[in-house]
Amino acid sequence: MRTRRTRLATITIATALTLSACGSTDSGETSSAESSSVAEDGGGSFSMAVTDPDLLIPGRQSVAFDFAMAVWAPLTFLELDGELTYVQAESVESEDQQTWTITLRDGWTFHDGSPVTAQDYVDTWNTVAYGPNAFENSGQLAAVQGYDDLNPAEGEPGTEEMSGLTVIDDLTFEVELEGPDSQFPLQLSQAQTALYPMPSDSLEDLDAYNTHPIGNGPFELTDDYVEDEPFVVTTYADYAGVAPTTDQITFVPYTDNVTAYTDALAGNVDVASLPTSRMTQAADDFGDQVYSFEAPGISFLGLPLWDERYDDVRVRQAISMAIDRETINDVIYGGQYEPATAFTPAIEPGTPEGICGQYCEYRPDEAAALLEEAGGFVGTMEITYPGGSGLDEFYNAIANNLRQNLGVDAVATPTADWAEFLEVRTNAGIDGPFFSRWGALYPSQQATMRELFLETGGCTNCVPSYPDDVAEAIAAADAAPDDGGESYAAVQELIVEDFPAPPLFFETYGYVTSDKVDELVTSPIGNPRLTHIVLAD
Template identity: 30%
Template sequence: MKRSRIGFGVIAMAAAGALVLTSCSSSNEGDKGEGTATGGGIISVNITEPQKGLIPADTTEVGGGKVVDALWEGLVYYDADGQTQMGVAESIELNDDGLWEVKLRDDAVFSDGTPVLAKNFVDAWNYAANPANVLGNQTFFADIAGFSEADDKEAMEGLVVVDDHTFTIDATPDFADRLGYSAYYPLPDVAFEDMDAFGQNPIGNGLYKLDGDNAWKHDVELNLVKNDTYVGPREVANDGLHMKVYASLDAAYTDLEAGNLDVLDQIPDTAFDVFQDTLGDRAVFQGGALLTTLTISENLEHFKGEEGKLRRAALSMAIDRDELIDVIFNGTNIPATDFTSPVVDGYTDKLKGAEKLKFNADEAKKLWAEADEISPFEGSIEVATNSDGPHQVWIEAVANQWNQNLGVESAPKLYPTFPAFLDDREQDVVGGPFRAGWQGDYPGAYNYLYPLYATGSSSNHGFYANPEFDKLLKEGVEATDHEETVKKFHEAQEILLEDLPSIPLWYQGTTGGWSESVDNVTFGWNSVPIFNEITKK
């Protein structure tokens, strides 16, 4: 059944500098730590093979992220609506010295029984921020006093352990908004003995733990069981998760229909027309926090300077987003108008330069010709993606549109696996435009801008650098007035629209489904199922 384009509701976020987090009562009060499974059973879910070891501050992709989020609990977590709830933290408040003061619960433990203490957070953050350790999420600590990518130091002066259950953070006014992201999870002391080995068999403090030493069978599955040592505010309504690695979403969808998979968190494009009819009330179709883009490295010939700006704008305007969304995605996505998401605070569709994100074949040809006057383009353009995901069809369609609308020879460049694709992106050897995008780590616009586009940032795989953009981001994140923060972020995005380090395509709707064997399936603000609430019939 074809649906009209999905509508997104905005999740209201706390004004920057105004956040005070404290424990609050809930229906679980008085029953913490019981974690009684009401439905029992193991829930089977789909994932992609994690790119790296399961170290929270080194996990930057969705497959590994699902596992890490199941194994750990941070100071806070985000509920299904994107609202912040207390996790290991009892309170997070600005003290009289203008520092974030974090007080921990005194009953939190890792799955091996060792206590979760203030030093476990501080040591993990200092390790992640140290450039000698080369972790993917290093720049998430850039707003803590004493951070420097250039210095090989063991500790940031902005992190101070006060006592076993208290530490302070000297950071920006909005810093507490981010603390549910996995980069900020704690690590037990044993992790620092051999971090590589730890990443293959990690010990977390979350709702689940690995089911034995051989729980991770690479490229096949990960098996998790309920963590009986967890004493936090949430409950686990099942016995564990069987996380199955699939070579394609089509194979996963076939398993879902056959009852061999309980929960699928993304419908393949081949089933968009039928999945709601097929699954009925077991289908999900809602707003999400995913933005799909095409990124072009700043280091590529013909895509630098003024010539590069002209070519990037031409490529963007030669893409008919509406046609692709209607034909391929059956109206389940929305054409992008900015670099964030409609579900985060500060979203707008009125940025200066947003006309570059609209289809205009004549203008695209004109801009490409102007670029050729600077330096003639010869050869073809390969558009890269991984073939073990759901993206090959629309990548082929984009290449065809560039052929037709620009007269530039273009074709897909397919990688066999997502990890192999990510490796080449990080090493800057893809050689052309590549599929990219962002699924929110926490519900804030800064999360869509800093990691992807700030100079030297962790997920800046286009190697973009613009000092004015960096300056506006810094001013925005340090502003204590919320409206000023939003204004600065809008100005920063207008610089991105001028330079187009990435070409925003569409906001991806959340599509998914579940089998007749499970109940209580909810997809969160970030399009990921709330695994711990799922029950087996």
Template identity: 30%
Template sequence: MRNNRRVITAISALALTGVGLAACGGGDGGSGSGSGSDGTLRLGLGEPQNLIPANIQETEGGEIADRLYAGLYTYDMEGNLAPVLADGVPTTEDNKVWTIKLQEGFTFQNGEEITAETFVKSWNYTVYGENANYGAGFFKQIDGWAEMQLGEDPDGDGPEEAAKPEATELSGVKAVDPLTLEVTLAEPWVGFPVTLGYTAFMPMADECLADIDACNETPIGNGPYKIDGKWNHNSSIHMEKWADYKGTQPSIERIEYKIYTGDATAWPDFEAGKIDIAAPGAEEYEVAKAEYGDAMREEETGQTWGLGFPVYDEKFSDPNVRKAFSMAIDRQGYIDGLFQGRYTVANSYTPAVIPGYLEGTCGEACTFDPEAAKQLLADTDFPMDQPVELWVNSGPGEDYLKVLGDQLAANLGITYELKTLEWPDFLGKKDGHELTGPFLTGWSPDYPLNQNYLEPLYGNGPDGNDFGFHGEEFEQLLAEGNRAETLSDAMTKYQEAEKVLAADLPVAPIWVTRTATVIGENVDPDSFQRNPILGTIDINSLKLL
């Protein structure tokens, strides 16, 4: 069972990022009709893969869920837990049994009351193996998680042939009373509360659990906005403010997302005044910076990008092969040429804005040395007579991967073929270990802790991550971090694990994204604020003029 991963489509991160790491920006260039007086905020988005909180594994669906649903917690501007449905932070005496109090009076948009039992049922649905939810892995620390997973498939015929789970409910999750939730972990983990602001922990209505397919098309939320109509695939998603939401009410009455697919980008609509917040693509960045000046906000994010390796493929099973590819990348030249220098070279797996960041963990492997890289590759059994297949989802990311491929070809003496898939197909093949060569991969944090850049991505054994990677010492150090008594001690152990990971290099880190957000004339610039750790814009504080 994989952990949920807040992976990023190359369309959103490389061409449209503006509203957040999840919301692909379009915006108002200062001329044109815009939104303004009708109370509607118009934004851009890539096509989501899923709108069910339990089954969201990418930023597009996460953006929509964050508007339609409300969880126990969110994260404040410093990355601390901020209660939403919860009444205060989780409490514990031993880091193993956690008590979470709920506020009274929250309901779903169909009128169902939200109680502790709501979370018991929602989390049981998320974790149960036959439901095949991407979010199930986030609950693996909870007692009883393993018993709810599918058993072995003796004939290798697929999940439908696997043994049914031994249990249908998490033994470690109990509703002590209508407003008290008790969570017992299999082992103590001081970092557990930090995860609770993530999408997978959001509650779902009974009506939704009874018909997941219908709820995916027309979500039954409990957040500040409710869907207007249904998800119009590859076209749009519209939502309006829900007046009965008990939490903080946003000022914007209506949000309309236009969905962009394939090679389409939001920037032309931004310049035409059809969308209210935008990010220029790389090719428009310099012109936009000169034109919009202070109206363009540039900020560091927690979004990281790199070249992922299929460790499960014999050609890339040797760490020295992966190291050679990494050392053949001129990261600064790549950033200067493609992004006009606006991004930051990655020299660690965790970015600087995330608690637990340690500079330079990638070390020599992230240092550009083409001669050493070529010799290192020559000393391996890598088949130089075969073209390397490089994989990416279709859209702007194709150009970025091609430039990377040209660097590898020039510096290693290889040939390559570019392989493209639509975003859902790309995710599926990556998840199924069907990619036959390196691939462009991005990550936006699920929660603000360096562990989130390590265990969900590279842990859980070779079948539990996209790369087919397994490192015994790496996973041992992660386990020691999870058992630490304080969060500070845990982060130190995670840093040790990151150093070990860098020696195996399942991914070659390349860059950390900086936002370049343009705010249109219909949005109050003083109301604009972005969470510096998670990179998302606070829609609730945003105001239209």
């Protein structure tokens, strides 16, 4: 198995922030010298299996990350060695970690030829944050001053603009946060897609823009997006950054990632994610065309905390201790994952591995006793997960664990597809445990905690627990001087007391490729860096 494990334990947030506070790099380029040299020899095309996105607007997309990172360029970029480099931004500076000045590089354009301006960023961010627009990734802007005014608890907002955004000139804008945040430059990097700019005039018709989005990145969409049909991006000739290594990417929608896997094996698609159900056989099927990227992903067994049967923390702890993570990892994941022992991925600096203690260990007898002590469980425990994602064996194994070890009537039930699952979870239409995971968008505990444990986070009802003391502790950690993640680790002491959902696995992101691909390059967030893919001669 060809393995590319990129553990970010060597990355210090302090190093990245030192770069950001000093302004831009000297080179004026956005990647390493090595990246620039490979770009010079670019050419060719490849295809990638994806879930049909439906939503391509970066502030709305939930499964179109690869497309977004090809069509848009971020303000900053975190390299594998931990260096925070600049892409669309010339500099990101602050004297107090609360008010930040972002200066854009001159000469950058959108795919329609219009210049990328500070006004475009401010207009985009206000559009994404405006509550009535209901942008799925709006929470990525929740820390900007004035965000709450656009998202009042009741009624319509009285304004359409956040007070924390100010245009200084064509290439400069100021961002005032609700409080100091040492992680802000990292938040501007590649996977925070809500922060990507859209041309200001496109905001007048967002439906049309979703059909044919115009970005500022290395690739541009060739034709209008049509649901369930392949969509193609080609290199943008006037891209001001480092040129990609290939000329064209075709994104091929699949409703079943096992079918995509089979097509990759047959050479009908060139890059596909590795389904859970194929992890144990992938090396035999693909040989050295299997990649496993250590990533800031963590899975949980979500619990419907709106259901009073899960009110008692002992019930939640018992469910966790009844799950045999080690055996599931060996039998289903082929040992590629690591049983989780904390509430953020181990790859994120400062994660307090082991903080779960006995509650993340397999202790079936103690689990049964604890459930009985809590008064038992009445009714069916139906575990809901997205169908067509190759997760059947995994959730059936969990259901078997809970049924055998706790004596509850546990069953695993798939939805028709991801869209149906997302709808029922977001609307709290589930009355049993459910699929829950988060892949952080930048390597910091903050990135996981904000999405899962703040009500404004982007993973609605992934872990539906938003206690005030946790929110206050996260804010205090944001404001603390960088300490290698210790401040965020202290937040987990509060989370483990409440134990809102059992952590399951620290994840790797697996991919398989056809023989057309010579090397799949990873990034600090564990996804393939499609602009740097190396094709076989």
